[in-house]
Structures are given as C-alpha cells and as structure tokens.
Amino acid sequence: MKGIKVVKVILTIIGIYYFIGGLLLYFLSIKATGDFKSAYFPFSYIVTGGVFLGIAFFMKRLKKSDAGLNEKNFFYQREVTAQIVDISRWDQENRIHLKNYRITARWRSPADGKVHTFYSEDIFYDPSSYIASKGIKEVKVILESSGYDKYWVDISFLPGKH
Numbered sequence: 001m002k003g004i005k006v007v008k009v010i011l012t013i014i015g016i017y018y019f020i021g022g023l024l025l026y027f028l029s030i031k032a033t034g035d036f037k038s039a040y041f042p043f044s045y046i047v048t049g050g051v052f053l054g055i056a057f058f059m060k061r062l063k064k065s066d067a068g069l070n071e072k073n074f075f076y077q078r079e080v081t082a083q084i085v086d087i088s089r090w091d092q093e094n095r096i097h098l099k100n101y102r103i104t105a106r107w108r109s110p111a112d113g114k115v116h117t118f119y120s121e122d123i124f125y126d127p128s129s130y131i132a133s134k135g136i137k138e139v140k141v142i143l144e145s146s147g148y149d150k151y152w153v154d155i156s157f158l159p160g161k162h
Helices: 002-033 036-059 128-134
Strands: 077-091 099-108 115-119 138-144 151-154
Touching: 002 036, 077 128, 099 138, 115 151
Parallel strands: none
Antiparallel strands: 077 099, 077 138, 099 115, 138 151
C-alpha cells in the first residue's frame, strides 16, 4: 500500500512541475514575442503535466485486486469471527514454487447455517508456535456485504512481515 502512495505522490509532483512550468513558459513566450503562435512548445508541457495529474487522480479510484484486499478496500462490509481449523504449508504453482503457510478458518452463517471456509494471505514463516503460545483460536474475517466470495482474513496479530 505504501508503494502505491509513493507513486501517487511522485506522479502528482511531476504533474504539478510540468503543468506550472508549462504555464510559466506559455506566458513568458507570449510576453516576449507577443504572438500566440509561439506557445506550442509550452502547451506540450501543460498537456504532459495534466496527464500526470490525471493518472495520479485516477489511481485513487482504482480498486485493488482480490489478492490484496484489506479492511479499507470494502465500502460495504461486515466482520465475522471464524475458528482457526488449520495452519498448513502449501505450494503456490503460480509463483516461483514458494512454500508458504496460510491459515484456514471456518465460520457458520447464522442466516442459512452453511459453513464457509476462508484462507489467509501468504505467511512466509510457520505461525503455528506463535498462535499456540498465545492461545489464539479465532481470527477476524472482513466480508464484503454482497456475499462470501470477497473477504480478507486479518492476520495483523502475527509478528513480522507476512
């Protein structure tokens, strides 16, 4: 998330630089020559600055993919507490054959009685000993209110990077 914010700030700074620089060049060229035809070069700076500012503005509107969901990405959301049923090591075939861990949690919906299974994001170390030592048996799961397909398992209680 920090990387996206840094990119937005950099794009905004570049956009402002080009936009204001283009405006200054535009007015200076008109003042120096008195002719609007000499303003084509500064106009390209103004357009470039506008493009950078537009990209930075619309980056705020982009939704993250399902792989990067977190509790701030959901407009309509609800929170449930799910029971930890497994902490397993699993191979990801899509990524350079990394061996990662993930927490599997289950929750029974009081509305329909169905059991729903949720998987945490990748954890790059075995969290079993930490969870056992702290006696943690449940995790918070943030659900998008439209259903159970989009969710985020909160593993922020774990130490270190994951």
